[in-house]
Amino acid sequence: MFDVSIEDAIPPAFLYSLLALTVAYHIFAPLCSTVKQQSWILTTISSAAMSLSSLPLFFLYASSRGDLRGIRSTLWTESTGRFFQAYLVTDLLMGVIYYRSKVNLLTGWIHHTIYIFIVEYACRQSWSHLFALCGVMEIPTFLLAIASLNPRFRSDVVFAMSFLATRIVLHVFLCVSMIASRHHVTNDSYGPGLIMACIFPLHAFWFYGSLKGFVKRAKSPKSQPVSQGTVTASGFTSLRARSWMLPRRRGSLRQAVRAWDRLELRKAAGRFGDVQRRLRASIPAAREQVYAYVGLERLPSGEPQQTGAKTESSF
Structure with a gap:
């Protein structure tokens, strides 16, 4: 058809x-x-x-x-x-x-x-x-x-x-x-x-x-790079720089993050204080002690000053 x-x-x-x-x-x-x-x-x-x-x-x-x-x-x-x-x-x-x-x-x-x-x-x-x-x-x-x-x-x-x-x-x-x-x-x-x-x-x-x-x-403003946090003395990454990203409704979570940061900082400060005290104890503070520590301490008048060199009387 x-x-x-x-x-x-x-x-x-x-x-x-x-x-x-x-x-x-x-x-x-x-x-x-x-x-x-x-x-x-x-x-x-x-x-x-x-x-x-x-x-x-x-x-x-x-x-x-x-x-x-x-x-x-x-x-x-x-x-x-x-x-x-x-x-x-x-x-x-x-x-x-x-x-x-x-x-x-x-x-x-x-x-x-x-x-x-x-x-x-x-x-x-x-x-x-x-x-x-x-x-x-x-x-x-x-x-x-x-x-x-x-x-x-x-x-x-x-x-x-x-x-x-x-x-x-x-x-x-x-x-x-x-x-x-x-x-x-x-x-x-x-x-x-x-x-x-x-x-x-x-x-x-x-x-x-x-x-x-x-x-x-x-x-439109250019997007800012997101902070990745700072490394503390304890070796942990601080979450303080990222806590602003949390919604306002999550106040309890934000408080928990801040409390965790303060706890980590106190622990780090305590460990740092122990190291500082040990370092001070290992190094003499007074000038006379420093001289004696390196072998240059002062002796009474009339006596010869000792040196770090080995002699026959030192045996």
Whole structure:
């Protein structure tokens, strides 16, 4: 009844990408120590692939000064769109199974579902090259994803600049180009331009939120290092420096800690006093006793002074 092949219903590029992303997730997931890192694996792969795929089209668009007439849909751009569809589906599937807490309603289910239909609409209208060109806006996503996997790569300034350049400035230029060139590019259709215009407020809201977060973190006081306590003469670590960390409701525990500190200090002081008294007793205090202790004591007048050297009379 329906003259629709399975390749038209489910393109091979989608199936291959779905399989490859699923395998890639199970390879890299054991290397992650947290669920948050696992939730960014597929996003990192997808954003990197989309960014690289869009660069040739972006260079062509920039060299032609915003003219879209030189860009055409090809098998490459079609496969790029199907790959992104496979990422959206795989991210939801893996999220339900492995990191359900990281897949929220807005940026997860609603966002992914809408973009699945947007890509399908672009591919069926032979506008996959326009979607592939917009893949350059995945550069800030890649920066955010790689920083989530490894905090050493995080740079708020680089992320903000890339987001401003691609998802704000470039987004506006692409929207204007799609509307201005609709007669030659989209057969007088306002569809791509309207879709870009509807997505722009979301990007602007995200950019405003990121700037607000940067300002908040810049104004917040830096965390002070926690004191590890001081070592007393008894060899124990004093808990006085850490007692301020206890909640106010635990007054009895705080008093017990202080009592333990005083007890340890008294014990240490007592042991130190014993050592001091023994040291004083072992060393003569008077000057004459010191002289006698080292063999230089004074003798009565007329008698020779003894020295520490051995003589025949000393035997």
